[in-house]
Amino acid sequence: MPRLLRAVIWVALSLLGAAAFAILALSRGETVSAAWVVVAAICTYIVAYRFYARFIATRVFGLDAHRATPAERLSNGRDFVPTNKWVLFGHHFAAIAGAGPLVGPVLAAQFGFLPGTLWLVIGVVLGGAVQDFTILCCSVRRNGKSLGQMAKEEINPLAGSTAMLAVLFIMIILLAVLALIVVNALKASPWGLFTIACTIPIALLMGWWMKSWRPGHIGEASLVGAVLLIAALVGGGWVASHPIGAAFTQSGTTLTWMMMVYGFAASVLPVWMLLAPRDYLSTFLKIATILILAVAIMVILPPLRMPALTAFATLGEGPVFAGKFFPFVFITIACGAISGFHALVSSGTTPKMLARETDAPLIGYGGMLMESFVGVMAMIAACTLDPGVYFAMNTTPAALAGAADVLQTAGFVVTPDQMQALAAQVGEQTLVARTGGAPSLAVGIAHIFAGVSSALGGRAATALWYHFAIMFEALFILTTIDAGTRVGRFMLQEIVGHVWPRFGETSWYPSIVASSAVVVAGWGYFLYQGVVDPLGGINSLWPLFGIANQLLAAIALCVGTTILIKMGRARYAWVTLAPLAWIVTITMTAGWQKVFSADPKLGFLSHAASLAGSTDPHAAQRIFNDRLNTFVALLFMAVVALLIVVSIREWWLVLSRRKPATVSEAPYVESRYAA
Amino acid sequence: MPPRDVGRETRDGGRGTGDGARHLPARIARVVRRIIGAPDYEAYLAHCREAGHPPRLSEREYVKEFLDSKGGVRCC
Numbered sequence: 047m048p049r050l051l052r053a054v055i056w057v058a059l060s061l062l063g064a065a066a067f068a069i070l071a072l073s074r075g076e077t078v079s080a081a082w083v084v085v086a087a088i089c090t091y092i093v094a095y096r097f098y099a100r101f102i103a104t105r106v107f108g109l110d111a112h113r114a115t116p117a118e119r120l121s122n123g124r125d126f127v128p129t130n131k132w133v134l135f136g137h138h139f140a141a142i143a144g145a146g147p148l149v150g151p152v153l154a155a156q157f158g159f160l161p162g163t164l165w166l167v168i169g170v171v172l173g174g175a176v177q178d179f180t181i182l183c184c185s186v187r188r189n190g191k192s193l194g195q196m197a198k199e200e201i202n203p204l205a206g207s208t209a210m211l212a213v214l215f216i217m218i219i220l221l222a223v224l225a226l227i228v229v230n231a232l233k234a235s236p237w238g239l240f241t242i243a244c245t246i247p248i249a250l251l252m253g254w255w256m257k258s259w260r261p262g263h264i265g266e267a268s269l270v271g272a273v274l275l276i277a278a279l280v281g282g283g284w285v286a287s288h289p290i291g292a293a294f295t296q297s298g299t300t301l302t303w304m305m306m307v308y309g310f311a312a313s314v315l316p317v318w319m320l321l322a323p324r325d326y327l328s329t330f331l332k333i334a335t336i337l338i339l340a341v342a343i344m345v346i347l348p349p350l351r352m353p354a355l356t357a358f359a360t361l362g363e364g365p366v367f368a369g370k371f372f373p374f375v376f377i378t379i380a381c382g383a384i385s386g387f388h389a390l391v392s393s394g395t396t397p398k399m400l401a402r403e404t405d406a407p408l409i410g411y412g413g414m415l416m417e418s419f420v421g422v423m424a425m426i427a428a429c430t431l432d433p434g435v436y437f438a439m440n441t442t443p444a445a446l447a448g449a450a451d452v453l454q455t456a457g458f459v460v461t462p463d464q465m466q467a468l469a470a471q472v473g474e475q476t477l478v479a480r481t482g483g484a485p486s487l488a489v490g491i492a493h494i495f496a497g498v499s500s501a502l503g504g505r506a507a508t509a510l511w512y513h514f515a516i517m518f519e520a521l522f523i524l525t526t527i528d529a530g531t532r533v534g535r536f537m538l539q540e541i542v543g544h545v546w547p548r549f550g551e552t553s554w555y556p557s558i559v560a561s562s563a564v565v566v567a568g569w570g571y572f573l574y575q576g577v578v579d580p581l582g583g584i585n586s587l588w589p590l591f592g593i594a595n596q597l598l599a600a601i602a603l604c605v606g607t608t609i610l611i612k613m614g615r616a617r618y619a620w621v622t623l624a625p626l627a628w629i630v631t632i633t634m635t636a637g638w639q640k641v642f643s644a645d646p647k648l649g650f651l652s653h654a655a656s657l658a659g660s661t662d663p664h665a666a667q668r669i670f671n672d673r674l675n676t677f678v679a680l681l682f683m684a685v686v687a688l689l690i691v692v693s694i695r696e697w698w699l700v701l702s703r704r705k706p707a708t709v710s711e712a713p714y715v716e717s718r719y720a721a
Numbered sequence: 722m723p724p725r726d727v728g729r730e731t732r733d734g735g736r737g738t739g740d741g742a743r744h745l746p747a748r749i750a751r752v753v754r755r756i757i758g759a760p761d762y763e764a765y766l767a768h769c770r771e772a773g774h775p776p777r778l779s780e781r782e783y784v785k786e787f788l789d790s791k792g793g794v795r796c797c
Binding site for chain 1: 753756757759760761767769771772783787789
């Protein structure tokens, strides 16, 4: 293509994206089509991928197609396997995308669609995708080493052990908050609980099928699993309307115990029995649903009924969670914009499967752009709801009362009859105060899918679509919980193994049981606390999770910056330093406000103080929980402060030539693939 | 160009290697396996052929070893 024509196309794409942003930003009072959100996001992604990802690949890291990757050099047919880049893209995306990018934007929609959408799109191109891509490049040059190992070797051993401990703590908070979302979605919902409960015997059947009956026939087993899953979904509707449904109508606390038993079982049982088949099933469902959702949104381009900005953005009295849009929109939306957890995947299975270094931009940067788009779709789905419905669903009665005036003024009101009609339409007993984001996302998705299915001449089938969406979210959250509990168990075994070697043997049964129990008790405590919290729990746990996840991103970016400086690319260190500075600013601000704010809705300590002398029989427990949350937030902040200080010291030593700039890269080997 | 794109080999141990059209379902199955992170015995066989040693593990042993080592991270 002639150079001029290419230039014209790129300029046109950039202008189109800018115009879409302008239309979104200038919309006031009237509804805007979701088309503009989609156009703005996609144009930004394409331009960023073409220019920024390529800049990082060629100028910053100097990726070389002739340099053999660990997949080629260490090929073993098991974890080190050179893989086609599009296949690896799918694998990587399936590993990084989970409930985070779906739930965060739904919660952040209380500020209006604009702050969250801007952060998703700008945050990903300058922050999240850069982090994933950088860590992937660093790990590929180091035989697929993990983030903790790289922190240890490139910064120092203290940084390495701190990073490892931080990952374990973050994992516990993550599992608690994800479990809370599932509990809130399945509470008093016989249809939902029946469907999800069925996935356990289905997974056991699949496990037996592909392990003992017909070994290796995973496709067959998955197909049978998928058919049974659909049967369970349809069967749930029948169960809900039958007296037997009472057995599946459970309270939040009962569900909490069920989740803990499940997490423990999945961690203790062999992988093939429960964990692996469920993982396969949920990955199929995840990829298929996300693709269908993308097509459905493109086809019907629903109008956004939520305004661009609501009063809560600046008032900071939001009923979904407290705090102003700065810093809380950046904390609430972690996955989708920048997520530290991805650094674990980018330094986990993916670098061991990369066939060529030059495939890294597509997988590291492109994979994260795709996840950001999932976040944008979740934002669209939440904002297509009537704002009155959105706030009624995502707010507990206590919080709703506090925000009633603002909601009245903005016209975000809905009558109890309307809510009841909506609940009946989706086959639920109630939709009021269904916090956690999953139910409102499911209503949004159900409306979009029902719109498509009726446009195609079929039935709207809103109830079926709603429960399909709930199943889709709950299934892969449970997959994260079982895999996460197991990974947490391995970490704990490794950490204790330094002191007591026998405990570190991952196959020693007493150690498996003890470490699984500790990890489950850890997240189970926070989960239980969230379930009994009168404010719904999500308002205190989700920000803690956001802070934790962003702190992990800060650790990853510290490692990336250190490596860039040691590679002699200090002049390009701004690539990771700029997102690092931003992440540290927002997490420290948010952490500080969550702990010390004088507003009892926001600050843990002032909330504890407000409960002092209360007649509430649970006051002592709540005060303890506030103090525990304070401790956790301060701990996370201290860990990051420590890592930053240690890293800056290392940068200074290297830059002032007091220490030789040696990187521990694997030596160069010519690739046999390059010809 | 990396020649070992997944899906090149087939379940019959090489008799139909390279015949994409006739073994399309097998190739699709391999791509899907790799995406979802399931064990892929053909990748192991291909690795052994390339490394020039006979396969050490049977399919059953390979699947067992693969699943036992699985500690993959699933993100939020």
